[in-house]
Amino acid sequence: MSSVPPIETPPDESRQPQPAAHAPAAPRAARGVRSRPGQALTWAALAVAGLALVASVSLWQKLGNLQEQLARQSADSSSQAIEARALARQAQELARDASARVSVNETRLSEVALQRTQLEELMQSLSRSRDENLVVDIESSLRLAQQQAQLTGSVEPMLAALKTADQRIARAAQPRLAPLQRAIQHDSDRIKSASVTDTPGLLARLDELARQVDDLPVLNAVANAPGRRPAPPANGTAPAGAAAQAQDWWNNTAGKALALVRDEMRNLVRVSRIDQPEAALLAPEQSFFLRENLKLKLLNARLGVLARQTESARADLAAAATQINKYFDPASRRTQSAATLLLQLQGQLKAVELPRLDETLTALATAAAGR
Numbered sequence: 001m002s003s004v005p006p007i008e009t010p011p012d013e014s015r016q017p018q019p020a021a022h023a024p025a026a027p028r029a030a031r032g033v034r035s036r037p038g039q040a041l042t043w044a045a046l047a048v049a050g051l052a053l054v055a056s057v058s059l060w061q062k063l064g065n066l067q068e069q070l071a072r073q074s075a076d077s078s079s080q081a082i083e084a085r086a087l088a089r090q091a092q093e094l095a096r097d098a099s100a101r102v103s104v105n106e107t108r109l110s111e112v113a114l115q116r117t118q119l120e121e122l123m124q125s126l127s128r129s130r131d132e133n134l135v136v137d138i139e140s141s142l143r144l145a146q147q148q149a150q151l152t153g154s155v156e157p158m159l160a161a162l163k164t165a166d167q168r169i170a171r172a173a174q175p176r177l178a179p180l181q182r183a184i185q186h187d188s189d190r191i192k193s194a195s196v197t198d199t200p201g202l203l204a205r206l207d208e209l210a211r212q213v214d215d216l217p218v219l220n221a222v223a224n225a226p227g228r229r230p231a232p233p234a235n236g237t238a239p240a241g242a243a244a245q246a247q248d249w250w251n252n253t254a255g256k257a258l259a260l261v262r263d264e265m266r267n268l269v270r271v272s273r274i275d276q277p278e279a280a281l282l283a284p285e286q287s288f289f290l291r292e293n294l295k296l297k298l299l300n301a302r303l304g305v306l307a308r309q310t311e312s313a314r315a316d317l318a319a320a321a322t323q324i325n326k327y328f329d330p331a332s333r334r335t336q337s338a339a340t341l342l343l344q345l346q347g348q349l350k351a352v353e354l355p356r357l358d359e360t361l362t363a364l365a366t367a368a369a370g371r
Contacts (some may be wrong), residue, residue, distance in 0.1 A: 131176070131177065138180075141165065144161070146357055154199060155354065158357060159188065179367070180364060183359045186359055187357050190355060203302060210299065213294050213298070216329075217332045218290070218329065219329050297319050300316045301316035301345075305349070310349055317346050317349070318346065
């Protein structure tokens with residue numbers, strides 16, 4: 001607090017040094033004139049001193065008020081400073097807590113990010129392994145279906161395997177398997193449009209032809225003698241006498257005997273044209289081995305069809321056709337039917353090659369490689 005400067009008071013005239021007693025006394029008129037200005041000065045000094053006192057008192061009061069205000073403001077400032085320190089301390093504590101929580105959250109966030117990365121890698125690994133297993137299963141099923149088609153001679157196993165593979169890929173919903181799905185569709189269309197021999201029907205026709213061999217007539221076979229003519233049926237009315245019955249019996253017996261003799265005489269000599277001398281010299285006992293040999297050739301052709309040996313089966317059918325045309329009667333309807341059936345079988349063996357699943361297998365190899 002600043003100090004108030006002291007009020008300077010005029011020097012008191014009473015304190016002025018008195019003239020020496022030994023000075024001579026002034027005249028009274030001059031003394032009266034000199035005393036009036038001194039009193040005026042005294043009163044003026046007193047007035048100034050009073051004003052100064054009043055001013056000093058008012059200044060002292062103002063100074064006290066200022067001191068009180070300053071004290072109150074200082075106390076308020078001190079309390080506010082204390083509160084500010086407390087708030088600052090709380091803010092620091094909150095900042096420490098916030099920083100600790102932020103650090104904990106960052107740690108947890110990093111852990112969550114790491115777990116997410118690991119989970120994504122695990123999901124990708126599972127997805128890749130699932131896709132790889134799917135690709136391997138589809139490839140094995142298609143190769144097995146191709147082998148079955150080669151064994152059975154039918155494209156139905158391959159079509160069924162392609163349809164199943166397409167359905168599995170559609171359920172998987174993997175974009176990188178879209179080329180494989182397109183390849184499967186192309187192979188399906190190509191197999192459906194391909195002309196393939198009906199192997200089961202071909203085998204059934206070969207079996208039917210082998211069963212007809214025993215009924216084929218040999219070229220040098222002798223015609224069978226016609227049987228005896230049956231007796232005419234009786235008309236319901238018997239002859240009147242025994243003589244009529246004896247006459248009828250005699251007529252029937254004589255007629256039958258004459259017919260039998262006539263037929264035997266006709267079969268004694270038979271004239272025919274045989275272009276193959278081997279067929280004319282074929283003994284009746286050798287016809288059995290001829291038929292068995294023909295059956296063996298048809299059986300070899302059947303085995304060649306099953307083994308997909310097209311050339312071997314075609315050669316066996318050609319040999320069988322040569323034997324039928326050489327040793328069997330070409331005028332017989334059975335021989336003609338057998339020869340026609342052989343020609344049809346040879347024509348069907350020309351298109352016995354089955355289509356392959358090359359495009360689908362290439363797409364499977366590409367998908368398995370991860371490209």
